[in-house]
Structure formats: C-alpha cells, structure tokens
Amino acid sequence: ELKVEQNPLFLSMQEGKNYTIYCNYSTTSDRLYWYRQDPGKSLESLFVLLSNGAVKQEGRLMASLDTKARLSTLHITAAVHDLSATYFCARNSGNTPLVFGKGTRLSVIA
C-alpha cells in the first residue's frame, strides 16, 4: 500500500526565517509532486520531481528528491506572508492514481 507522510502538519514561521517540510513515502518511486492550496481554493502545481537527485527552485521555494531515502523536501527561504498556504506532496507508482500526504499548513507571521 502506498503511503505518503508529511511533517510537520502545522508550521508557524516568522517572516525572514528558513524552514523545511519533509515528505516520506513507503515504496520506491521516481516521481514526486508538490502542490499548493490556498484556503477554499483548488490545488496548484508547484514542482514535479522526475528522478533521483532532482532539485527545482521557484522563488523562495526549493524542492528536492532522494529516491533511495524515499524522501522529498520543500525548503522555504526567507519566508514571506504570501507563502502562507497548505502544501501537499503526492506520488504514485506506475500508472496508479496519485496518493497525497495530509498536507502541511504553513502560516507566516510578522
């Protein structure tokens, strides 16, 4: 059974600080997906990590994938209030549907 675990589930950060969200999964996979969800809204694709060692960056967010450790990280640099949202990681195996983690609710405070 595919399992995806994120931690922390809740994160309160001060503006300007750095932090990392972790995503562990239970079976081997070459691909890992990160999404952002604003309150009451749908999911927006942030990153698609296609292979071991992949690193992608967009603004203050950087995602990486270590398939051997079954771990992906989402690193936040110098957080700003606009980054407040819920972040989900998801993965699948072969052609199966995506399995999502429970999400990390991020709140950036002044």
Added chain:
Amino acid sequence: DGGITQSPKYLFRKEGQNVTLSCEQNLNHDAMYWYRQDPGQGLRLIYYSQIVNDFQKGDIAEGYSVSREKKESFPLTVTSAQKNPTAFYLCASRDGPTMEYGYTFGSGTRLTVV
C-alpha cells in the same frame, strides 16, 4: 484556454437526496479523477477513469457513482447511501501515462448537507 471546469461551485443536499457534480475538461486528457477533501485533511480518491467507458473505484467509493461516456466529461453522483457527504470535491485530469506534468485540478465543488 484549456482547463477543467467543475460546477456548481457550491451545492446543498437534503437528506436522502442524490446530487450530481459536474466535471468537464477541454485538455484532451485521457485520465480523470475524483478526490474528496475534508477540513484539515489530505485528498482521498473516490473514483478514477483512464479511458472512456471504463472507471475504477478508489479508496472511498461507497455511496458514490460515476460515468465516463465522453472523454471530456466525468460526472460524480453522491447518492443517499453516502452518509457523510459534506466535503470539498476536486476533479483532476492528466495527459499520458508519463505524468511529467502531474495532474490539472478543477476549482472544486463544496457540498453541504442541510
């Protein structure tokens, strides 16, 4: 612009009533999915379809039904057998099997039992 359209945005259901949530895509995607999201929770898979006239149950299919008569459309019916249907429902689609771009999501339907 291509995308996924879900309607209605808000839906209210009375006890014992069936309701249907619409999901239409003009992306020419083969596969479509329905997920349910409860407050503070992740997404749980209800049903999915990888090709027209074929669909599979997800993890929480009880009390729901779907059809896939056209590539563009994948409606979800919430039946009276679903005892706790209040949730946010998200429809998604993807292109081919490589999943290089992940899923595209619709804007969601918020269903409330009154």
